[in-house]
Amino acid sequence: MPVPGPGYSITVRVDAPPSASAAGDLTTAVGKVGGVLTAFDVVGSDADAIVVDITANVASADHAEDITTALNALPGVQVRKVSDRTFLMHLGGKLEVSPKVALKNRDDLSRAYTPGVARVCQAIAANPEDARRLTIKRNTVAVVSDGSAVLGLGNIGPGAALPVMEGKAALFKKFADVDAWPVCLDTQDTEEIIRTVRALAPVYAGINLEDIAAPRCFEIEARLRDQLDIPVFHDDQHGTAIVVMAALRNALRVVEKDIENCRVVVSGVGAAGSAIIRLLLRRNPADVVAVDIDGIVHTGRNNMDPNLRWVAEHTNADGMTGSLHEALAGADVFIGVSAPNLFGAEQVATMNDDPVVFALANPDPEIDPIEAQQHAAVVATGRSDYPNQINNVLAFPGVFRGLLDAHARDIDDEMLLAAANAVADVVDDRLNASFIVPSVFDNAVAPAVAEAVKSAAMQATGDKEAK
Numbered sequence: 493m494p495v496p497g498p499g500y501s502i503t504v505r506v507d508a509p510p511s512a513s514a515a516g517d518l519t520t521a522v523g524k525v526g527g528v529l530t531a532f533d534v535v536g537s538d539a540d541a542i543v544v545d546i547t548a549n550v551a552s553a554d555h556a557e558d559i560t561t562a563l564n565a566l567p568g569v570q571v572r573k574v575s576d577r578t579f580l581m582h583l584g585g586k587l588e589v590s591p592k593v594a595l596k597n598r599d600d601l602s603r604a605y606t607p608g609v610a611r612v613c614q615a616i617a618a619n620p621e622d623a624r625r626l627t628i629k630r631n632t633v634a635v636v637s638d639g640s641a642v643l644g645l646g647n648i649g650p651g652a653a654l655p656v657m658e659g660k661a662a663l664f665k666k667f668a669d670v671d672a673w674p675v676c677l678d679t680q681d682t683e684e685i686i687r688t689v690r691a692l693a694p695v696y697a698g699i700n701l702e703d704i705a706a707p708r709c710f711e712i713e714a715r716l717r718d719q720l721d722i723p724v725f726h727d728d729q730h731g732t733a734i735v736v737m738a739a740l741r742n743a744l745r746v747v748e749k750d751i752e753n754c755r756v757v758v759s760g761v762g763a764a765g766s767a768i769i770r771l772l773l774r775r776n777p778a779d780v781v782a783v784d785i786d787g788i789v790h791t792g793r794n795n796m797d798p799n800l801r802w803v804a805e806h807t808n809a810d811g812m813t814g815s816l817h818e819a820l821a822g823a824d825v826f827i828g829v830s831a832p833n834l835f836g837a838e839q840v841a842t843m844n845d846d847p848v849v850f851a852l853a854n855p856d857p858e859i860d861p862i863e864a865q866q867h868a869a870v871v872a873t874g875r876s877d878y879p880n881q882i883n884n885v886l887a888f889p890g891v892f893r894g895l896l897d898a899h900a901r902d903i904d905d906e907m908l909l910a911a912a913n914a915v916a917d918v919v920d921d922r923l924n925a926s927f928i929v930p931s932v933f934d935n936a937v938a939p940a941v942a943e944a945v946k947s948a949a950m951q952a953t954g955d956k957e958a959k
């Protein structure tokens with residue numbers, strides 16, 4: 493059931509009588525139908541009427557309609573227009589290109605463009621590595637999507653994916669001063685995506701793959717990593733895995749358990765689940781039991797794709813079979829990146845003492861967090877309206893800042909784990925069951941992640957050169 497929030501905020505412009513009670517009547521009418529009033533501005537006035545902009549958070553289009561109807565029903569009040577503030581924010585897009593150099597006179601032109609620029613081109617032709625020093629490549633990342641798995645909206649295509657990719661680019665800039673650019677491709681063919689990204693790579697110092705459906709995303713990422721000399725990172729996989737690992741480290745501190753003694757159930761073996769499992773295994777948990785739509789993943793299953801087979805071969809040491817509910821019995825940790833409403837408090841009660849439950853399916857988690865709290869010691873979700881939000885913004889800006897600063901050519905698990913530790917460490921002594929990850933607006937996060945990733949990337953380069 494959606495609740496009013498800033499993601500759906502409307503401004504209603506009304507004509508109202510200039511009476512002393514007008515403001516109270518208008519705000520009461522909005523409140524009575526459940527709108528959350530956030531602003532009230534008188535934008536015009538004369539002897540007969542006032543013009544008021546009323547801004548409110550609503551839950552849905554129907555709810556917005558209820559508010560308009562309630563305002564129109566007031567004596568002497570007439571709604572002039574209703575604006576959706578989210579759409580207003582997206583008008584004309586959310587990004588622009590702006591030059592970093594002054595172009596005030598002929599001399600400036602001769603240096604920024606021809607003829608002066610030719611010498612810079614020649615320098616790069618002679619030494620291609622100079623592109624990182626002398627062009628936007630130094631600080632630019634491509635946010636590449638084919639629009640096949642956008643948010644929870646599914647395969648809506650590249651044009652419809654663009655607002656998300658623009659938003660992602662805006663977050664890169666805001667949190668880590670990375671110049672990211674959306675690249676939405678009008679193809680969902682694996683070979684064509686790989687070929688296209690290869691062809692556009694010279695401009696970029698990193699590739700952030702985004703909202704590309706599993707299992708295609710695994711092959712695209714692996715082959716691009718193989719073919720390109722810049723890091724390739726699929727945020728839906730590794731951004732999620734980093735923040736989950738950070739949250740898990742701190743959750744286990746809260747319940748005073750060692751990962752080596754924990755059995756972890758991971759529900760969902762798609763983009764997010766697979767990456768979480770791979771990183772989790774690097775921490776040597778007692779066991780990981782993966783569950784997907786067909787139940788517990790085990791080596792006896794038929795028709796597994798290479799990703800699922802890898803997971804089957806590296807998890808479930810006891811060869812469990814059955815359902816998620818069976819997997820949960822006796823488990824220490826549940827990590828869900830799968831589907832809504834898969835279990836209830838009674839299944840949490842079957843877990844080991846002080847269980848940790850991360851129910852991250854969006855927008856509706858695997859278990860209602862309030863229900864989970866009945867038996868779980870720590871609960872996290874992907875939602876911003878509950879404590880402990882697992883949000884990839886904690887990871888990807890700092891990860892790319894660190895990679896760019898290190899001039900990294902690739903990315904490995906050590907860098908992902910370094911990023912996870914950095915996110916976890918920011919919490920420090922503020923740790924408690926409702927604060928296992930820092931706020932996304934904590935200014936310490938991105939620099940800490942960047943530093944950790946840079947140092948791990950430089951270490952990896954040094955190790956390679958030493959060989």
Ligand SMILES: NC(=O)c1ccc[n+]([C@@H]2O[C@H](COP(=O)([O-])OP(=O)(O)OC[C@H]3O[C@@H](n4cnc5c(N)ncnc54)[C@H](O)[C@@H]3O)[C@@H](O)[C@H]2O)c1
Pocket residue numbers: 643644705706728732759760761762763764765783784785786816828829830831834852853854855873874875882883884
């Ligand atoms: N930060 C976050 O909170 C965060 C990050 C990434 C993904 N997610 C959420 O996790 C979910 C999965 O994302 P994804 O990109 O990995 O999707 P995906 O489509 O790649 O994978 C989904 C997986 O869930 C499994 N699944 C589906 N129904 C199931 C069921 N009833 N029981 C058990 N498993 C089931 C599928 O078999 C598949 O393995 C989405 O809801 C997404 O919004 C949250």
